Amino acid sequence: MGNIIYSLVWLIVLIFISFWIAGIAAGFYIIILPFTVCIEGLSGLTDFLLSVIQFPRYCAKGMVDGTGFN
Incomplete structure (x- = not known):
């Protein structure tokens, strides 16, 4: 379990930034x-736009793992 903070x-980045982008x-x-x-x-x-489209997945993975912004 990662850090809850x-x-x-x-989660905030996922909802308010990544879905829009x-x-x-x-x-x-x-x-x-x-x-x-x-x-x-x-x-x-x-190819770049496709990686931007996958940004919510990256945020969700970070949220589930509780990892920092590395």
Whole structure:
């Protein structure tokens, strides 16, 4: 069991920050993804957006483990 304070901080970050950032990134990801077929240079951007979309998972993992911001 990790530190309960870190778990609460991760919960706050999850609810108030990561859902919003991931939602905005998902919108851009959906719009840009079809263009990667024609423009190969956009694949790096879509890979980055996909990692941003997975930010809530990272926050939830930190919350469950009770780990710090390492």
